[in-house]
Amino acid sequence: MANIIEVQDLIAYYKTQAFGVQRTVKAVDGISLHVKAGEVYGIAGESGCGKSTLLKVLLGAHQPPLTVVGGSVKYLFDGAEIAALSLDQNSLREVRWKEVSYIPQGSMHVLNPVRRIQDTFYDFIAAHEPISKGVAAELTRTYLRELGLPEKVLLAYPHQLSGGMRQRVTIALATILYPKIIFADEPTTALDVIVQRGVIQLLREIQQKEGSTVVLITHDLGVHANLADRIAVLYAGKLVEEANTRTMLKTPRHPYTQYLIKSLPKLDERTERVSIPGRPPALDNPPSGCRFHPRCPFVMDHCRTIDPPLVAILPGHRVACHLVTEEVQHVSAD
Amino acid sequence: MSQPISSTLLTAADLTKTFAIRQGFSSKAFRAVDDATFTLDGAKPEIFTIAGESGSGKTTLARMILGMERPSAGVLQYKGRNIGTLTAHEKRTWFFREVQPVFQDPFAAFSPLKRIDHYLYETVYNYRITDRAGADSYINETLTEVGLSLAEVKGRYPNELSGGQAQRVAIARALLTRPALIVADEPVSMLDASLRMSIVNMFRRLKEEQQVSILYITHDLATAYYCADRIAVMLRGWIVEMGPVEQVLGNPLHPYTQNLKESIPQADPDKVWDKKTNLATLENEEYLRTGCRFASRCPHVLPICRQQVPGDYQVGERTVKCFLYDQPLVRINNLDNAAVSRP
Numbered sequence: 001m002a003n004i005i006e007v008q009d010l011i012a013y014y015k016t017q018a019f020g021v022q023r024t025v026k027a028v029d030g031i032s033l034h035v036k037a038g039e040v041y042g043i044a045g046e047s048g049c050g051k052s053t054l055l056k057v058l059l060g061a062h063q064p065p066l067t068v069v070g071g072s073v074k075y076l077f078d079g080a081e082i083a084a085l086s087l088d089q090n091s092l093r094e095v096r097w098k099e100v101s102y103i104p105q106g107s108m109h110v111l112n113p114v115r116r117i118q119d120t121f122y123d124f125i126a127a128h129e130p131i132s133k134g135v136a137a138e139l140t141r142t143y144l145r146e147l148g149l150p151e152k153v154l155l156a157y158p159h160q161l162s163g164g165m166r167q168r169v170t171i172a173l174a175t176i177l178y179p180k181i182i183f184a185d186e187p188t189t190a191l192d193v194i195v196q197r198g199v200i201q202l203l204r205e206i207q208q209k210e211g212s213t214v215v216l217i218t219h220d221l222g223v224h225a226n227l228a229d230r231i232a233v234l235y236a237g238k239l240v241e242e243a244n245t246r247t248m249l250k251t252p253r254h255p256y257t258q259y260l261i262k263s264l265p266k267l268d269e270r271t272e273r274v275s276i277p278g279r280p281p282a283l284d285n286p287p288s289g290c291r292f293h294p295r296c297p298f299v300m301d302h303c304r305t306i307d308p309p310l311v312a313i314l315p316g317h318r319v320a321c322h323l324v325t326e327e328v329q330h331v332s333a334d
Numbered sequence: 335m336s337q338p339i340s341s342t343l344l345t346a347a348d349l350t351k352t353f354a355i356r357q358g359f360s361s362k363a364f365r366a367v368d369d370a371t372f373t374l375d376g377a378k379p380e381i382f383t384i385a386g387e388s389g390s391g392k393t394t395l396a397r398m399i400l401g402m403e404r405p406s407a408g409v410l411q412y413k414g415r416n417i418g419t420l421t422a423h424e425k426r427t428w429f430f431r432e433v434q435p436v437f438q439d440p441f442a443a444f445s446p447l448k449r450i451d452h453y454l455y456e457t458v459y460n461y462r463i464t465d466r467a468g469a470d471s472y473i474n475e476t477l478t479e480v481g482l483s484l485a486e487v488k489g490r491y492p493n494e495l496s497g498g499q500a501q502r503v504a505i506a507r508a509l510l511t512r513p514a515l516i517v518a519d520e521p522v523s524m525l526d527a528s529l530r531m532s533i534v535n536m537f538r539r540l541k542e543e544q545q546v547s548i549l550y551i552t553h554d555l556a557t558a559y560y561c562a563d564r565i566a567v568m569l570r571g572w573i574v575e576m577g578p579v580e581q582v583l584g585n586p587l588h589p590y591t592q593n594l595k596e597s598i599p600q601a602d603p604d605k606v607w608d609k610k611t612n613l614a615t616l617e618n619e620e621y622l623r624t625g626c627r628f629a630s631r632c633p634h635v636l637p638i639c640r641q642q643v644p645g646d647y648q649v650g651e652r653t654v655k656c657f658l659y660d661q662p663l664v665r666i667n668n669l670d671n672a673a674v675s676r677p
Contacts, residue, residue: 046526047497161390192387192553197607198596219526222599226606246603263531265556266599267583273560275532277495 003076004181005035005058010071025180025283027053028068029237032310037180040207040214042228042245044221044260048280051217055185058215059102060084060092060170070299075100075178098128099180103171103203103304107187110170111158117169118154118273124173143176166204175206182206183214188223200227221264225249230316233257236281236291239310243317255294276277282283290322298323343376343515343547344399348408351394362622366394368571371646376514379536379547383558383579385594386568392551395568396519397627399549401425412515415441431461434562438520439490440500444492450610451488453517457510471512479537479544480506498529505536509544515550516540521558530554534561555598567591569626570620577652587654589632625658634658 014025029052035041043225045051053239056062058073073084077099087095087168096102104110112120121140124133131139139149150167158166167187175182187203188196204227207214224231232242233254241254252258259276278295281287289296292301303322310320313328336450349370354361368391374382386392397403398410404418411417412433422431437443444450454473458464464472474484480502492500501537508516518537522530540546552558558565559579567588568578575588578605586592596607620627638657647659657663 193555193597193599194387194593194598195669201607202597219601221527225601225603226599249601249603261526261601264527264533265531265560267556267559267595267600268603269562269599270580272535273527273531275535279498281531 001036001038003034004037005033005215006072006076007031007058007076008031008072010057010073012053012062012066012067013069014053014066016290019178023284024284026237026286027283028057029286030071031234031237031239032071033232033239035181035213035215035240036189037213038211039229040120040204040216040227042224042231043215043217044219044231044233045234046219046225046260046281050236050283051219053237054234055183055215055217058084059096059100059183060087061102067285075181097179098177099123099179100181101174101177101269103184103187105183105189110173111166113158116155116157117161121154121173121176125176125257128177137286140176144172147172147205164191167191167195167199171199171202171206175210175212179212180209181215183215183217185217187218189218189220196223203227221249222259224278231260233260236286237283238291238320239318240292240320241318242310247314248318253317253324254292255296255298255320255323290320318320341375341377342373342411343413344372344374345409345411346373346399346413347371347410348564349395349398349405349406349410351391351398351403352406355599361625362538364622365571367391368396370395370566370573372573372576373519373567374515374547374549376547379541380563381541381548381550381561383550383552383562383565384568385552385555385558385565387594389570390554390568391571392568396435396517396549396551398607400517401429432513433515433517434511434513436501436504436508436516436518437440437522439502439524440497441492443504444500446492448491449489450492450495450500451484452509454487454503454510457507461511462510463510473506475505476509477506479509479540481532482506496529497525498532501525501533502536509540509546512544513546515549518549519551520553521550523552529558530557537561541579546662555583555594567594570628572627572655573646573653574655576650577650581650583651587649587652587659588656589634589658590628593631612677638663 009030010028011030012028014024014027031054034216043054045053048107053066056066057068062068068085075082075084082095118137121134122133123137127134139287140154144151149172153161153165153169161169184203188199191199203214206212218224228245230242230244231248233240235256241257249261252261263273263275265273276295281291288306290303290308293299295301300322308320308322308325311325312318312320313324349367350365351367353366356599368558374380384392384395398405401417401420411545412429444446444453455469460467470484476488482499482502487503501571522533525533537548537550537655538561541548550558550562551574562579565579565582566573567582569590575582575586575591576602582591583595586595595647626644632639636657644655644657646653646655649659
């Protein structure tokens with residue numbers, strides 16, 4: 001399958017200056033990844049590891065203090081190459097929503113509280129297509145019917161809907177123009193499990209029906225297991241492991257990923273679960289070498305000084321860990 | 335004042351809290367907690383989980399137990415005393431020492447303008463737990479129980495701590511009065527999955543070592559299953575299923591609990607969802623409905639479910655609020671219960 005997003009050595013820092021003190025938070029530090037057309041690409045990691053920052057840059061929605069220091073983000077639509085980071089405001093508006101769309105975390109903040117849902121739909125459609133109110137309303141109704149959402153929500157105000165319904169309306173809103181890429185930032189985090197399941201089903205249906213590409217950010221590996229085709233794990237602004245969902249959850253290689261998966265409680269066993277010792281580093285002064293080394297149980301001397309590169313140990317399975325790469329080299333040398 | 339000795343720690347019988355929804359001039363009664371009945375035994379400390387979705391009445395129940403909200407009907411007793419009728423003096427000298435809260439968001443519980451150790455000293459002084467000279471060592475001792483030390487915390491503001499650390503301080507603060515019961519309202523929902531386990535592990539340890547009973551209110555069934563002894567599942571104000579956690583979550587009987595359990599996303603590619611689930615459109619509607627509040631979403635719905643409120647049926651060690659477990663009804667209608675699991 002062809003790539004639809006190509007990210008090369010992306011570096012994005014938060015640069016602030018207050019009272020003459022400069023502070024640089026290295027939220028995204030040298031990330032390279034490719035997203036294939038029509039797949040669900042999951043990005044996982046603890047809070048504060050740079051997930052949302054990465055998404056902002058991928059969307060081209062970064063604003064100071066967040067600055068892109070280096071690297072590139074490319075969208076590839078039908079052979080046309082669009083450099084997302086060098087688009088001006090007008091062409092960004094063209095691309096957004098029609099080609100690239102975004103589902104935010106708190107749906108309450110997206111929907112205008114003083115407008116009915118149908119008016120919000122009209123606003124969004126009319127901003128991109130020259131369309132009459134009647135046609136837009138018809139389009140909206142058809143689309144909601146397609147998604148199995150009740151039409152009566154169109155006449156409601158956002159506060160009259162439950163959190164789950166609001167989030168599903170937001171998803172409908174984000175996908176009504178059939179975008180090629182959907183970025184979803186923690187789309188289910190504030191929701192209850194049953195509602196979460198409904199939202200994930202909806203997202204999956206849209207993705208399968210329209211063949212769109214979804215970049216899904218969530219810390220919940222259970223959600224990734226149900227939706228994502230491939231998962232990337234971020235730690236302290238770096239990509240530490242990338243693999244397809246089954247490989248990632250069954251045979252993770254990076255010690256951080258192993259911890260992350262081992263610490264999850266399961267519904268069929270009650271054995272003591274270990275939590276990861278320590279906590280994620282502050283990104284204004286990240287540890288030298290491998291950023292996980294202060295918490296890593298297998299730390300070696302050169303982990304403290306040399307930053308491990310992201311190496312493909314198997315086709316489609318990339319890991320950034322000295323221990324793993326050395327093991328693989330050792331095996332292949334034999 | 336002598337307190338009546340009673341081996342039950344907490345008793346709730348037909349506990350109900352009614353709020354009014356006003357629409358124009360009309361007003362409808364809205365039962366946020368409806369006929370909740372359960373007891374906690376004081377002799378054997380346990381972690382009792384109240385689980386349910388948002389809007390199921392979990393927090394209202396917690397607020398009543400903490401004496402922050404007065405029950406509209408029913409009995410709510412702590413060690414044989416009615417919580418609603420305690421005087422301010424009794425609350426201060428006795429009740430608040432014994433029952434302590436831990437809230438959802440540690441950063442909202444602590445003022446960002448005060449140093450976090452201030453709360454620890456304030457609690458010690460207010461309840462006259464130790465004299466001023468002994469406060470430092472007493473606080474340090476309590477912080478050690480939650481895996482922190484006074485040196486790590488002293489003089490720091492809440493924003494300097496991580497969410498997990500701040501929540502540990504909140505739990506240490508609750509432990510200072512040596513309570514018999516901690517009411518923890520969604521204590522881990524603001525934390526990352528890896529930190530959750532450290533808090534939940536700590537609850538298990540506190541129960542074993544300090545003999546503290548914990549009322550653990552959560553929507554996260556996975557941590558509930560991991561740490562709890564008993565669980566009560568709430569739906570729109572009702573306790574729909576209650577019993578030992580291995581049974582209730584291992585083999586749920588109520589269709590709602592079954593749905594809830596299936597919907598937990600598991601980080602296992604072999605356990606992904608294949609069935610679709612029905613969602614409620616409006617919460618209020620379910621609260622105000624006659625009959626069972628799950629009827630519109632239930633895959634095993636019977637005609638009677640839409641007309642009558644199901645009773646609480648005893649199935650083995652647990653109670654289930656569902657007509658499918660009403661033995662006479664099942665026999666008369668000769669129901670095919672293949673879809674419903676039997677203990």
